[in-house]
Amino acid sequence: MINRRSLLKNTMLMGAGALASQLPLSRAFAQDKSLRLYWWGSQDRSKRTLDVAQLYEHSNPGIKIVGEANGADYWPKLTTMIAGRNMPDIVQYEPSTLPDYSKRNILLPLDKYLGNVIKTDKFAPGALELGTVDGKVTGIPLSINAFSLLYNADAFAAAGLKPPGANTTWDEFADLSVELTKKHAKSKVWASPNASRYNYVFQAWLTQRGKLLFTADGKLGFDVNDAKEWYDYWDKLNKRGGVVAADIQAQDQSLVDSNPLMKGNALMGFTFSNQLTAYQGGTTAKIGITSLPHLGSGKPSGLFYRPGLHWAIAGMSKNPDEAAAFINFFVNDLNAGKLLGAERGVPVNLDVRDVIAPQIDPIAQKTVDYIGEIAKRVTAYPPPAPAGSNEIDHQVFRPTADKLAFGQIKVAEAAEMLVNDSKKILKY
Known part of the structure; x- marks a missing residue:
């Protein structure tokens, strides 16, 4: 090696x-x-x-x-x-x-x-x-890969809980995260990462709601209200104790090695399907894979081949x-x-x-197998990200989520900050 x-x-x-x-x-x-x-x-x-x-x-x-x-x-x-x-x-x-x-x-x-x-x-x-x-x-x-949710199958089995699956809603995911964290009961280990700082999860969240992260003409495909809903979900789950602490989440550099799941601080992880091999290689626990939570039966999955x-x-x-x-x-x-x-x-x-x-x-x-399983639920590939999208991720999306997680700003402030600062980078 x-x-x-x-x-x-x-x-x-x-x-x-x-x-x-x-x-x-x-x-x-x-x-x-x-x-x-x-x-x-x-x-x-x-x-x-x-x-x-x-x-x-x-x-x-x-x-x-x-x-x-x-x-x-x-x-x-x-x-x-x-x-x-x-x-x-x-x-x-x-x-x-x-x-x-x-x-x-x-x-x-x-x-x-x-x-x-x-x-x-x-x-x-x-x-x-x-x-x-x-x-x-x-x-x-x-x-080809797709958005996915990885989970520590052994931890779910030990807690006597059913892991998330293709039918899991966002509300069910939140309740499951809180319950798993309590039953696992280990210091500095939570069920879920705080995915408010992952722009690809936000992209899937928006797709499920018929919106886009970026439009074809290079502008934001969401507004302040969409951002409020996003931040409110993770802020509430953070306060309920279902996601990793802010100081640990802030160390995640969107790399496998720095992800809370790989580091042992989270029992689930929002990743790309091809990364299962890397995550499994970093632990003796059995890692499972499924799709992201969604709004309910018959609703868009938010998934697309990428x-x-x-x-x-x-x-x-x-x-x-x-x-x-x-x-x-x-x-x-x-x-x-x-x-x-x-x-x-x-x-x-x-x-x-x-x-x-x-x-x-x-x-x-x-x-x-996962790529094949979601074939009937994927949607069209979104428009290409505009120039400046990488800066938005590093200079706006992640820092804003961190400030909210640390309690330095409120949900409404985070939403305004995300939209306004992103528009400045996109120059409109």
Whole structure:
């Protein structure tokens, strides 16, 4: 298993498999083309990613992949690299950030590579639409996933409570969280995280109500009253003792390692379906997966298929053709698919999906099954997030939720702050 600290320290200094040291010096330093690959994720993701990069190096002499993994400072570091015109060739984005960076003309349109360098004939139907911004494909989806609710099945069994399921409403979830916290009765352990600071849960909450996080013209798809309802729900659940304490929740950087469920402070977690493998790997307890709570029977689920992650090529890359070829290998090569499994989500290439099906472990199979189970309840993919959406998440959404959780502001103030400060960033 790759050690994260050593990975962060050393991957900037060597190729994925340190192959340069095994090649004649003249070729390693004079002829090799180097591609920098930048991503975030668990140690398992880093190992799988570097294994694929090493496989690619073996079959493509003259190409060296330099892996750069990062954690909580992923986006600030990327911003610094962009400002210094030192951006990695290939960068990992999530659905909420790809449109933002694309609209800034930082990313290279990939349309000219589609169908020739980057094969798309085996992609799941509609997959390319998930990486299209303003009519141009700027991101290649690596997988398909969906919003999900993970839970500690052993804790529910020990408490004699039925875990949440596809029919659980938000009101039932709140009551269940309070009861589970009381019955579990362990210091610094609560049933649920305080999801008021998770914009993707808010997005599902809005979708269930026929609203959007962002509209197609780049504005907010909700108003102050919607925000009040959202904050009021979590504020009340916080006061009832059903969610983790504010000081613990504030440490969550939207990474697996910092999530309250992974840290043992929560017995449930709002995450993306592909992350089940990482969470299960961090505990001996059995982790279950289900869909998010909703408004009731027959009501919208708030779920939609989303690209698990994207690879995008920097507009300033000196080797865009080579970068496109590597992305093609990453998403379409069957052996690469076997190494990657379903860690980033259900593979976007249908042939790869079939090939890994017999080999994936029971935990990964749960994520595949989950994607299939919600098929009849998913809605349309929402409009791309506007430029500034990433700043809204980091500078407005999370801080506002934290202030409310700490009791520094009231629900009404939080709602006004979210809407007004977000509009300032969106400049309207």
